[in-house]
Amino acid sequence: MTRKTRAALLGAAVFAVSLYYFSSERANFYEDSAKTQVRVATQASALPLALFAVADKNGYFADNNFKITILQNTSSGFALDALLKKDAEFAVVNDFSFAARAFSEKNIVIISTSAILRGHEIIARRAAGISLLRDLKGKKVGATPFGSEFALENLLKSNGLSLRDVRVVHLNADELQIKFTNGEIDALAAWSPTVLRLSQNFGPQAIVWRPGEASSAIYYLLVARKNWFLSNSNVALSMLKALGEAQDYIFLNSGESKKIFTKYFEGDIVDLDSGWEGSSFALALPRRLIDVLNLQADFILRHGLPESDVNTPNVMPQGDIPNYADFIDPSLLKSIRPSAVNID
Known part of the structure; x- marks a missing residue:
């Protein structure tokens, strides 16, 4: 067999494998599409899905000829796992989980945000001798690994302190609330609704700080597998159109939207x-x-990479910081809401 013949056969084989791979992505979806089913994997928290609730209830998905099924997982990491295993066509995940997964997975693409939520805040008990942020030095501060710890680090850094200056206690969110209430920890970095409830309970006996927006707001991202997205951009466009109608409805009808969501x-x-x-x-x-x-x-590079369950030991990432612009495709959103896109 000549070198030219071998090259031709190899090229044909690569083309056949590629054709099978992309056609299987399309076939897997359209088998569900015939049943008007689109699966969306997400974490257990429902608030990032406000657009989905309103779009479904008001018939915007039906108007675009599909029906969604929400697949709730215990974390954004597991939601990404479901997406990559082809158990879902889309996933809604938080920014930190996406930032972490991009170190090792290239077949994911951000299509849009679905929500930007009030993020993490820090609450401290005045009874622990804390009235100024610098008083946190040497104190026990509760934080879930990565998410709230990231916000805590940025708040400390802006005030001349670091994580090494406090005694960080890593537990899940529910356990940390109990320990803060019982006085077993002096301060807590947590999601803002949690901090609000605690501050209402403690009244003037508590003090609250909020980091800057860049480190406290939580971006929830609508993502897909990149190769699936390339074969099914029309489906993704229909999804964005339905969610866009829901966005407009929420803007004009906030009170009614909350009732629909609830x-x-x-x-x-x-x-x-x-x-x-x-x-x-x-x-x-x-x-x-x-x-x-x-x-x-x-x-993540300085503290390790979270696994899907953030309570497991850290795993050090490999390589440099990903070029996140390569993980974003603004084309569909720009085609229907150009003012919503500020990424080249």
Whole structure:
């Protein structure tokens, strides 16, 4: 066999494998599409799905000829796992999980945000001798690994301190709330609705700080497998159109939207109020998103890479900070809402 013949056969084989791979992505989806089913993997928290609840309840998905199924997972990491295993066509995940996964996985693409939520804040007990931020030095400060710890580090850094200056206690969010209430830790970095409830309980006996927006806001991202997205951009466009209608409805009907959301997810309207205010339920691709992902990646390089369950030991990342611009495709969002895109 000549070299030219071998090269031709190799090229044909590569083409056949590529054709099978991309056609299988399309076939897997359209088998579901015939049933008008689109699966969306997400974490257990429902608030980032406000657009989805309103779009489904108001018939915007049906108007675009599909029906969604929400697949809730215990974390954004597991939601990404479900997406990559082809158990879902889309996933809604937080920024930190995406920043971490991009170190090892290239077949993921950000299509838009689905929500930008009020992020992490720090609450401290005055009874522990804390009235100024510098008083945190040497104190026990609770934080979930990575998410709230990232916000804590940035707040400390802006005031001349570091994580080494405090005694960080790593537990899950529920355990940390109990320990703070019982006085077993002196301060707590947590999601803003949690801090709001605690501050209401403690009244003037507590003090609250909020880091800058870049480190405290939480971006929830609508993502897909990159190769699936390339074969099914029309489906992704229909998804964005339906969510865009929901965005407009929420903007004009905030109170009614909260009722729809609460009924859809059978949630607690009190908890919803504390998270809803100050959050943005909108399709967007702001330049700040790349800045936030870069800050989080730098944190990951210094502290290790979270596994899907953030309570497991750290894993050190491999390589340099990813070029997150390569993980974002603004074309579809720009085609329907050009003012929402601020990424080249």
